[in-house]
Amino acid sequence: MKLLTFVKEALEGRKLATAGAIWLLIIVVAGIAAPLIAPFDPLEIDPIARLSEPGTPYLFGTDHFGRDTFSRAVYGARMALIIGIGSVMVALLCGGLVGMLSGYFTGLGHVLMRMVDVLMAFPALLLALVLMTVLERSVFNTILVIGIVYATTTARILFGMMLKLKNEVFIDAARCSGAGHLSLLFRHILPNLLSPILVQATFIFAFAQLQAAALDFLGLGLPPEVPSWGNMLAEERIYITRAPWLLIFPGVLIILSVFSMNLLGDALRDRIDPRFKDDIAGV
Amino acid sequence: MNRDTRWKAIYAVVALCLAVSTANAATTLRYATVGEPPSLDQHVVTSDLATTIAHHMFEGLYTFNAANAPVPLLAASDSMSDDGKVITITLRDDVTFHNGQAMTSADVIASLQRWGEFGSRGGLLFGNVSGIEATGDHEITINLSEPFGPWKNLLAFINGGPAIYPASIMEGATKEPLKPEDYIGTGPYQFTEWQPNRHVELSRFDAYASPEGEADGYAGERKAEFDSLKFFPVPDVGTRVAGLQAGDYDYAESIPGDLYASLDADSNVSTILNGGPIFGLVFMNSKEGPLKENFALRRAIQTAIDKTPALQVAIGPEGLWKANGSFLPEGNVWFNDSGVDNFSRGDAEAAKAMAAEAGYTGDPIKFMVSTNYPFHYDSAIVYTKQLAQAGFNVDLQVYDWATLIEKRAQPDQWDLFFTHHGFVPDPILISVMNDNYPGWWTTEEKAALKAKFTASSDPAERQAIWGEIQALIYEQVPTMKTGDVYTYNIASPELQGLGDATLIWPHFWNVSK
Amino acid sequence: MIAYTFKRLLTLVPTLLAASVLVFLFIHLIPGDPAAILLGDTATPEEILALTRELGLDRPLWQQYVLWFKNVLSGDLGRSLFFDTPVLQVIADGAETSILLALLTMFWIVILGIPIGIVSASYKGTWIDQVTSGFAMLFASIPTFWLGLYLILIFSVGLGWLPSSGFPSVSDEGGWTNMRYLILPSLTLAAPNAALIIRLVRSSMLDVSREDHVRTARSKGLHPARVAIKHVFRNALIAVAAAFGFTFAALISEAVVTETVFSLPGIGRLVVQSILRRDYPVIQGVILIIVVLYMFVNLLVDLAYAWLDPRVSLS
């Protein structure tokens, strides 16, 4: 609830960011209710109707399998949510835990952060590429790989925040009143980190969409049969002139969603506690 | 500097400028390829891409004319003993290698021996060769242990075939592909440089001695009109098309069917069909798993599939594919219709019944396909749907090509896999005829027919035996043909002399800009 | 400064060692047998086995690593399985393209990102700021390959202004005019990164402009542009410089995609192609070199940081 008011306050007086938030809400609804909204099965092949122009009954036209682009776009929204939320969770769970523990137990922290340094020396997409080749193409692996890539930055950021928070008076107070490590970490420190973590999460969500699309494009992302915006672009990219709608619709969907997420993240960051403002990279 | 030398200097500068400007005016053919060839050594490499580049510099004793019949290239003439066991080939005496040496029988013998021992397709012929010797400066004799029908086709097929290199290069050459510095052949273009990932460049060989006669397929006169040929790897097909339209390339290969209509209508682009179709093959595992020796189950799978929708989806326009069950296309001497009734029945009910009868109980059938070739993947998606309708439990496994190649070598990893086959002039070259090819089709019936097929050198008899083999393929189903695909390339309309279709690989002698 | 650099280089050693193990492990976990791929369709299992042995791929992993690392130390990254030439040479062949692409991209980032960022910050809250910040964010939200595809369509196919793909070496015919091949790719690559720099310049300038010393500078009666550049931007540059390390990493990542779209013979595409070809030594070599380069860039960033900010002492 506190987070909700945080978001509401952040959006106050920011029309573009509010529009972005509304767009994201639409994506969420579309993703959840995909089977109700999509007029066709996103996987249904119809060789007769292939490469139909946008119109009726195919709102966004069809691809070279004769599959309905609109239905695929709606299911793509679901995949975007899965990828985004999944990557955020992996990044926050792995990176967040490592970062918090490292910042709290400084001895352990130095070792852990050195390991994070090593991983950070691999440029994000390159790391993702190599990991994806080692693993196989699947939704889970894509999420895992993108999550791990951003776990490193998340760990760094949370590490920095922990160092700042640890020396705050109220933490000392809690420590003096006999709070244990666990209680200190999760009852006293974590609540203070929630809003910066939320901001970080929005940026990871946005970046994850772009990374996933790039992996799809290189043929090393989601399995090709999965309807995702990235796969739609990758699979149909040769039709850029022959059937322009196949690239325009998914492309615009990705751009709008990433753009909205970035706007939201920006608004949230401006609202955030000044103590952490510098820590969050964002765009 | 006095007056005289100053003028001399000015002349020199002007001359230099002229030289530079003519150098800039040098004609270059810019060809966008699908990727980088592994090596251009024709003996050991079977990649079509390698041959597209290499057959401009390497030549064999024979080549194909427009009717796909083998005709002499470096050979002048040949004769065969009555028992069909001794072949004598006379060589042309006007042939020079790119290094300036004249070609003699020593070079030919050395090349054939290396190819026979290490070459990709050399074993097919040399399994029957008992000896090979030079019987003159420009004459060689091949002794066969048994008569062997396809010998001339094998000598003419340059892809993985017997290109003639100088004997000095062949010395000590093994399975390892030759290094670029050893790319010395007899062709109208010679090797200049290979900048990995950037381009392979060939330049005109000025001392080239062309075979005589009118150009006919790959036979006849070869005239190098370009100063150089440059082959650029452009793996992204969209970029190849855009690059040709933007005038960055003169020729681009392997263009998707769906773009055919619009490119054909574009006055800035000319389209060139590839003469020989390629065809998809779905191999079945004869060594392990549920399909091993269960021919009835294999036939059930074959019955379930209707090839046409897959071709529609994967290729597009009608003219670019043919739901043809014969392994070699109509018009070709090897065309026949034995067994093709079963090519594309698409009868889910019948398939279900046949599968039940064959004892199929719903075990998963692992079907491997790669996304590197969109037409494999697109077809496999359609097949998977059809098989599911007939009650098969298909586990579609999508890999990149490299992984698929590794996995298919392990019999326990798969039941079906999708690949494709290039056009070949002799059915003996089709991969399913190779006992070692993944799928490992080695039934007694096959062995018997294969022996008969290679022993004969009578064309009519061989064609008839091939019919029997094709019927056997439809009965034992070691592989399923998925239909013929006519690929096409696109070129700048400025190119003269291309013709409407390529024979097998595009060639740029007798072509100008 | 030299002592500091040396010390920093020393601390890189363990990181590098760990990274090299990681690189090696990653690569050898990749499914796909290089021998099988090299030999192609018609190879027999015996032939594959023989080649595997010849390439040393049958030895225990740690032995392969030790051997590889020993060679790396002596400057030998092995031979490309695919090209059969030294890996270092394959990489060197791609380096020209990648370096020129990176330089040209950096050029765009600097000449677009910095002035627009300064303008955006100077006109904070006005429509100029809203438009520039909005567009910057928009460009940071566009998938690189999508942008590249449309740039080719518009500027090469449609207008015919610029080449669509490939890059002939500047030492080849055409000389430096060949740089025109890199204009579209570098713009594609620069778009999201310039956007990032615009936003970074803007926000750090806004932070700096709230500082007291800017008021001091204004109280001297200096022209606002001079205050903005000499006092605000100059100090904001410290934060911007720190971000250039990050930009470099982003650049390498996105170069993989951009070089693929534009068929550039650079290192980025080499990685993708080598992964598809299972050319282990090349993948290892490239990644190792990129990791070293990245660490080196970070060192440079730290040195630049110290150079820009006299308060930071290098010790």
Added chain:
Amino acid sequence: MRYVTALTLGSRMISPVSDNQPLLRVENLCIAIQNAGQLQPVVRDLSFEVQASQTLGIVGESGSGKSLTVLAIMGLLSGSPVRVTSGKVWFDGKDLLQLSDAERRSIMGDGMSMIFQEPMTSLNPVYKIGDQIMEGIRHHQHCSAKEARTRALQLLEKVKIPDASTRIDHYPHQLSGGQRQRVMIAMALACDPLLLIADEPTTALDVTVQKEVLDLIAEIQQDTGTAIILISHDLGVIAQTCNFVAVMYCGEIVESSTTEKLFQRLGHPYTRGLIESIPPLHSDVEWLNAIPGQVPALNALPVGCSYQPRCSHAQAQCRQNPPVALLDDEHIVRCHFAQQLQGRAS
């Protein structure tokens, strides 16, 4: 030498004794802050004068509008949500508020310069102090770098920076707080300004250093005859340095006088509160007489006298706007009870 000032309270001009044009004359200055679309007045109808070579102290608690007043005079409000809504600021014969930005900048740092409160942050950390001093000199005097450097060196010596020729190439972080404030002073003096504004120049410094800096300012005043406006919340500081004092409360001047007379005859209860809260030096005090209550918020100013809610003498009458009382020709108080209270001064 006798300095004469004329202070005006409200809009009524009182006793301009001056025989010559004042260096600075502020007339009916109103400043407001833009807050959620509304203009909130912060400084109301302020008028005062500063003669050449005079030292005026403006004293008041934080929030009284004293800093904003001098920033407005300096012209440093642009870019902030605060703006001058009406009034005139005559300086050296020109109304500063009517000048173009460029004309204004030609005065800033030249005819008029300013020292700020925070020496730690008021210098740009990335430039050497010499360069920062030279910047203003070169800008206004268009001289060569060499000349500017010589001048900067003189200035550093003048503000008593030890080892000035070395220090000139030091960065701000290499200097102590007091030294930095000296550098600030040197910078402000760079172009021999007619008016030097010092906004709480010693607040952030140690008590011992405070005295040194104040002495320095006084000394410079003696030497150069520059007019000075010194702003402080500490009447003690003002008393030490200034010959005239204006006491500000809630955006108004509530009392003004020569320093001497102010301490002789306290006029306004607020001034008295301020004096009582000065900690006597060298004596152990157990408690200070801090003024009870807080400065009221801008949007909740009391009716009538702004000080009335905190004033111990407040009566019903105080809910009316207080009249301006003239205690002396140089001592003005804005209080209903100015005459009654003065007698009770301690």
